[in-house]
Amino acid sequence: DVKVTQSSRYLVKRTGEKVFLECVQDMDHENMFWYRQDPGLGLRLIYFSYDVKMKEKGDIPEGYSVSREKKERFSLILESASTNQTSMYLCASTSGARENSPLHFGNGTRLTVT
Amino acid sequence: GESVGLHLPTLSVQEGDNSIINCAYSNSASDYFIWYKQESGKGPQFIIDIRSNMDKRQGQRVTVLLNKTVKHLSLQIAATQPGDSAVYFCAEIWRGSQGNLIFGKGTKLSVKP
Numbered sequence: 001d002v003k004v005t006q007s008s009r010y011l012v013k014r015t016g017e018k019v020f021l022e023c024v025q026d027m028d029h030e031n032m033f034w035y036r037q038d039p040g041l042g043l044r045l046i047y048f049s050y051d052v053k054m055k056e057k058g059d060i061p062e063g064y065s066v067s068r069e070k071k072e073r074f075s076l077i078l079e080s081a082s083t084n085q086t087s088m089y090l091c092a093s094t095s096g097a098r099e100n101s102p103l104h105f106g107n108g109t110r111l112t113v114t
Numbered sequence: 115g116e117s118v119g120l121h122l123p124t125l126s127v128q129e130g131d132n133s134i135i136n137c138a139y140s141n142s143a144s145d146y147f148i149w150y151k152q153e154s155g156k157g158p159q160f161i162i163d164i165r166s167n168m169d170k171r172q173g174q175r176v177t178v179l180l181n182k183t184v185k186h187l188s189l190q191i192a193a194t195q196p197g198d199s200a201v202y203f204c205a206e207i208w209r210g211s212q213g214n215l216i217f218g219k220g221t222k223l224s225v226k227p
Contacts, residue, residue, distance in 0.1 A: 042217050103215055108156070
């Protein structure tokens with residue numbers, strides 16, 4: 001079974017702090033994704049990566065950056081956290097045959113910015 | 115805008131009954147569809163998928179139907195159990211999207227004992 005592990009289930013940070021959300025997958029997947037999930041808005045794609053050191057903007061990249069130094073790890077960075085970044089963050093991965101492969105999700109990190 | 119939507123935001127069924135969750139999509143270029151289940155406090159869990167060259171696919175107690183003529187996707191759950199209570203999302207991938215999923219907002223399924 002694919003395992004996508006997000007390092008924190010709950011985080012509380014202050015406005016202006018730099019925040020790191022970590023995600024690791026154990027299936028040698030090429031593709032990794034970061035989403036945020038908000039009531040009434042569903043899942044929205046922030047950033048994704050198809051290979052080490054590669055990154056692509058998703059639908060809502062503003063205020064975020066990412067890092068993919070190793071194939072199994074994809075980090076989401078909030079350079080200066082703001083209250084509107086309070087959300088559930090979901091990491092996902094899939095194999096390189098992306099057209100026919102479902103995403104496998106972690107259990108999420110619920111971030112609160114005060 | 116979002117191309118995947120839902121007919122009903124909530125669905126309540128009696129334990130043992132069959133459930134049908136619907137989803138509409140608007141992008142005729144979509145060629146791969148997935149249903150996810152999300153329980154409270156957990157990430158979305160893959161249930162079943164279907165490619166656009168198929169009309170129907172069955173899994174264990176679940177069936178996905180794809181009607182490309184009206185751009186409609188449905189998930190049928192047989193003999194619904196309390197453990198099926200969750201939010202269900204449909205998602206699509208369309209050619210040219212670089213493999214990114216487009217998600218519907220979800221239907222909440224509640225199973226009454």
